[in-house]
Amino acid sequence: MKVLGIVSEARDLNQFASFIKCIPATQSISKHIKGYSFGELKEAKLVSLGRMEVLGIVSEARELSQAHTAPVMDHSPPFLATYKSLFDGQQAIDTDTEVVECCDLPLIDLSRLNDVLEAAQCKQDIVTAASEWGFFQIVSHGIPDGLLARLREEQVQMFRQPFKQKTSEKLLDFDDDSYRWGTPTATSLKHLSWSEAYHIPLSSSNKPATSSTIRCVIEELSLAMTQLANQLVDTLAEGLGRDGTYMKENCTRNMCYLRLNRYPPCPIPAQVFGLVPHTDSDFLTILCQDEVIGLQLKKGGRWFTVRPNPNTLVINIGDLFQAWSNGLYKSVEHRVMSNPHLERFSVAYFMCPSNETVIESSAQPGTYRKFSFGEYRQQVQQDVRRMGHKVGLTRLRHHFHLCSPAPLPTPFFFLLQTKKSLFLHMAASPVTAVWNARTSHASFYLPPVGLQVDERESPTVPQPSTAAPDTTAFYAQDSGEEASTTQLAADRMIQPRDAIYAADDVVDQLRYKALQEQIEQMIRAALQGVARTS
Numbered sequence: 277m278k279v280l281g282i283v284s285e286a287r288d289l290n291q292f293a294s295f296i297k298c299i300p301a302t303q304s305i306s307k308h309i310k311g312y313s314f315g316e317l318k319e320a321k322l323v324s325l326g327r328m329e330v331l332g333i334v335s336e337a338r339e340l341s342q343a344h345t346a347p348v349m350d351h352s353p354p355f356l357a358t359y360k361s362l363f364d365g366q367q368a369i370d371t372d373t374e375v376v377e378c379c380d381l382p383l384i385d386l387s388r389l390n391d392v393l394e395a396a397q398c399k400q401d402i403v404t405a406a407s408e409w410g411f412f413q414i415v416s417h418g419i420p421d422g423l424l425a426r427l428r429e430e431q432v433q434m435f436r437q438p439f440k441q442k443t444s445e446k447l448l449d450f451d452d453d454s455y456r457w458g459t460p461t462a463t464s465l466k467h468l469s470w471s472e473a474y475h476i477p478l479s480s481s482n483k484p485a486t487s488s489t490i491r492c493v494i495e496e497l498s499l500a501m502t503q504l505a506n507q508l509v510d511t512l513a514e515g516l517g518r519d520g521t522y523m524k525e526n527c528t529r530n531m532c533y534l535r536l537n538r539y540p541p542c543p544i545p546a547q548v549f550g551l552v553p554h555t556d557s558d559f560l561t562i563l564c565q566d567e568v569i570g571l572q573l574k575k576g577g578r579w580f581t582v583r584p585n586p587n588t589l590v591i592n593i594g595d596l597f598q599a600w601s602n603g604l605y606k607s608v609e610h611r612v613m614s615n616p617h618l619e620r621f622s623v624a625y626f627m628c629p630s631n632e633t634v635i636e637s638s639a640q641p642g643t644y645r646k647f648s649f650g651e652y653r654q655q656v657q658q659d660v661r662r663m664g665h666k667v668g669l670t671r672l673r674h675h676f677h678l679c680s681p682a683p684l685p686t687p688f689f690f691l692l693q694t695k696k697s698l699f700l701h702m703a704a705s706p707v708t709a710v711w712n713a714r715t716s717h718a719s720f721y722l723p724p725v726g727l728q729v730d731e732r733e734s735p736t737v738p739q740p741s742t743a744a745p746d747t748t749a750f751y752a753q754d755s756g757e758e759a760s761t762t763q764l765a766a767d768r769m770i771q772p773r774d775a776i777y778a779a780d781d782v783v784d785q786l787r788y789k790a791l792q793e794q795i796e797q798m799i800r801a802a803l804q805g806v807a808r809t810s
């Protein structure tokens with residue numbers, strides 16, 4: 277992590293130069309840095325310096341520029357004091373043992389779209405990146421660098437206000453609650469984000485504008501972002517053989533959001549994320565990050581650190597696009613690691629439709645049932661409140677249609693027991709039950725009916741296989757024996773994110789209301805079994 281930090285810091289001398297410019301000319305930093313004069317630094321004649329030297333200078337400059345812009349007041353939120361009970365006696369987020377490699381996102385030059393010879397390949401590259409990575413970075417995107425730089429300047433100033441002011445004062449005439457910090461719903465460290473943000477609905481930018489710079493910058497940027505997002509939607513929709521008009525018409529600028537993030541340095545980086553792992557609930561996100569390392573994404577079951585490149589914009593597919601594309605484009609889990617020394621800034625533009633917009637998969641039968649954005653958003657909020665984290669698209673999967681060609685097969689139930697939780701598994705037959713447990717597709721977490729389970733305890737899970745199931749082989753191997761499911765309970769774990777359902781939702785959703793009693797009986801019997809053996 278440290279080494280990556282150094283490399284990434286040293287990559288961007290321009291950014292460094294802009295730090296230096298924040299320092300008043302009268303201030304000398306040369307004494308701190310081995311004889312380089314301030315003038316030399318201001319000119320950013322740094323190319324000949326070694327990376328370590330540059331890093332040293334960067335942090336000196338950062339400290340000085342921060343000290344200069346925020347001499348006395350404390351602008352960072354009181355994380356340690358507020359979340360003290362979570363830090364006392366709780367486990368770290370436990371990412372230390374993971375080997376996290378650095379990766380470069382697929383880089384796409386959007387100017388190729390205007391070249392008759394290149395356009396088709398460029399579109400294909402976008403479609404491939406969205407399908408294989410869910411993330412890519414773009415250049416020649418049409419958003420002026422100067423505009424992004426102005427926004428960053430305004431963003432830094434906004435966060436440099438005293439904390440009290442940020443929480444008590446309305447940001448211009450944006451919504452009251454646009455300033456957020458930490459995670460009010462967190463009941464454990466792994467759900468806490470060590471960051472603060474202004475979450476700005478762009479609908480509010482239509483209100484009578486003050487002539488403040490930030491308002492003008494947001495206005496201008498949101499227009500440019502909308503244009504860019506629409507261009508990407510067109511290309512991605514074309515890749516599905518669909519027309520992007522419906523999405524573009526529903527994701528008008530005033531439905532979208534701009535989120536200004538700041539990740540303050542964190543004294544306990546091993547214990548807390550900068551931003552907890554999540555997928556974005558929108559259609560598409562455009563992210564502008566600075567040079568400080570932190571963003572990570574999950575690919576093939578492993579976490580990768582995204583090498584920051586402040587000269588590109590990062591695009592990621594959101595849940596709605598995954599559903600709309602019937603799973604072809606991936607809404608990939610990502611997170612931001614906290615950093616002990618450096619603060620980090622980013623801006624995210626979330627392309628969202630109106631609440632009434634219905635999302636319907638491109639292929640029928642779809643992997644996901646039809647849903648409205650409003651309904652999805654509400655469900656996400658409810659899950660976060662109840663369980664501390666989002667369940668997401670898993671809730672909308674048509675499990676049964678996936679598992680069996682029969683429209684409403686006789687369900688087959690069995691239980692999976694982990695150390696602290698009990699899972700009910702439903703499938704069309706013992707055979708598909710075996711398949712499901714192996715591919716982790718159709719498992720339902722069961723909090724109600726008197727179970728004393730810790731809702732937040734997730735089993736440790738091996739990565740599920742995404743390979744197509746060989747049901748014939750499973751059938752031959754397990755041949756529908758009862759034993760196979762019992763054996764599953766002992767050693768087959770399931771993907772917690774995919775597994776978390778409330779039983780009543782499942783029953784409602786899948787029209788198995790009549791089976792409620794049977795399910796409850798099974799659980800009681802299983803619990804008695806557990807009690808006898810423990």
Ligand SMILES: O=C(O)CCC(=O)C(=O)O
Nearest residue numbers: 535537565571612622624
């Ligand atoms: O700051 C970043 O790099 C990522 C931000 C993000 O994922 C979000 O705001 O949803």
Ligand SMILES: [Fe+2]
Nearest residue numbers: 554555556610
């Ligand atoms: Fe995100």
